Amino acid sequence: KQEVTQIPAALSVPEGENLVLNCSFTDSAIYNLQWFRQDPGKGLTSLLLIQSSQREQTSGRLNASLDKSSGRSTLYIAASQPGDSATYLCAVTIGGGADGLTFGKGTHLIIQP
Amino acid sequence: NAGVTQTPKFRILKIGQSMTLQCTQDMNHNYMYWYRQDPGMGLKLIYYSVGAGITDKGEVPNGYNVSRSTTEDFPLRLELAAPSQTSVYFCASSLSYRGPNYGYTFGSGTRLTVV
Numbered sequence: 646k647q648e649v650t651q652i653p654a655a656l657s658v659p660e661g662e663n664l665v666l667n668c669s670f671t672d673s674a675i676y677n678l679q680w681f682r683q684d685p686g687k688g689l690t691s692l693l694l695i696q697s698s699q700r701e702q703t704s705g706r707l708n709a710s711l712d713k714s715s716g717r718s719t720l721y722i723a724a725s726q727p728g729d730s731a732t733y734l735c736a737v738t739i740g741g742g743a744d745g746l747t748f749g750k751g752t753h754l755i756i757q758p
Numbered sequence: 759n760a761g762v763t764q765t766p767k768f769r770i771l772k773i774g775q776s777m778t779l780q781c782t783q784d785m786n787h788n789y790m791y792w793y794r795q796d797p798g799m800g801l802k803l804i805y806y807s808v809g810a811g812i813t814d815k816g817e818v819p820n821g822y823n824v825s826r827s828t829t830e831d832f833p834l835r836l837e838l839a840a841p842s843q844t845s846v847y848f849c850a851s852s853l854s855y856r857g858p859n860y861g862y863t864f865g866s867g868t869r870l871t872v873v
Contacts (some may be wrong), residue, residue: 649800651784679862686866686867687866687867688762688848688864688866688867689848689850689862689864690864690867691861696859697814699807726861734799734800734801736801745791745793745803745806746791746801746818746862747803748793748802749799749800750799750800751796751800
């Protein structure tokens with residue numbers, strides 16, 4: 646059974662710092678990996694999608710890397726801003742399946758002004 | 759374009775009551791999903807559907823039922839509500855589960871409390 650772990654569970658940093666969120670998964674036979682953002686009382690917003698054949702994806706100040714063989718992904722946030730405060734969720738899709746995503750528990754991020 | 763719409767946003771049920779959580783998408787997506795999220799936890803898949811008339815169980819299907827009579831609608835039925843079903847429920851849809859059209863759209867959730 647695929648398990649996804651996110652470290653740290655919570656993180657609080659001053660504005661302007663660069664930070665890294667970590668995600669690990671137990672079964673390397675993934676089709677892709679996604680990072681989502683969840684704001685309180687809201688749904689999930691997709692941030693970055695990395696196909697299993699890719700090593701990284703970038704969107705603005707966000708960069709996500711994937712090391713499929715070691716079962717790890719990182720989300721790098723550059724020059725953090727208070728508006729980045731949210732819960733960040735990592736999720737994987739098992740190769741070839743239409744049966745949804747397996748999620749980690751998330752990292753609750755607070756950026757202090 | 760409304761995306762994925764879930765109703766109601768909040769609901770309190772008494773133990774043993776039943777209810778249906780509604781989910782509608784207007785993007786003509788084939789794939790639809792129901793997840794639940796307990797406090798401090800990630801989302802867990804309850805049921806999914808790959809098209810009208812086709813549904814299958816996810817990781818935590820017990821106590822729930824679904825149907826998919828149209829492409830747009832994917833209601834989730836709770837029979838005999840129990841306190842363990844207190845959670846936030848998210849519906850999601852995707853045009854495809856792989857390839858260039860892959861990508862999830864999530865609804866804003868239904869917060870359900872069973873007392």
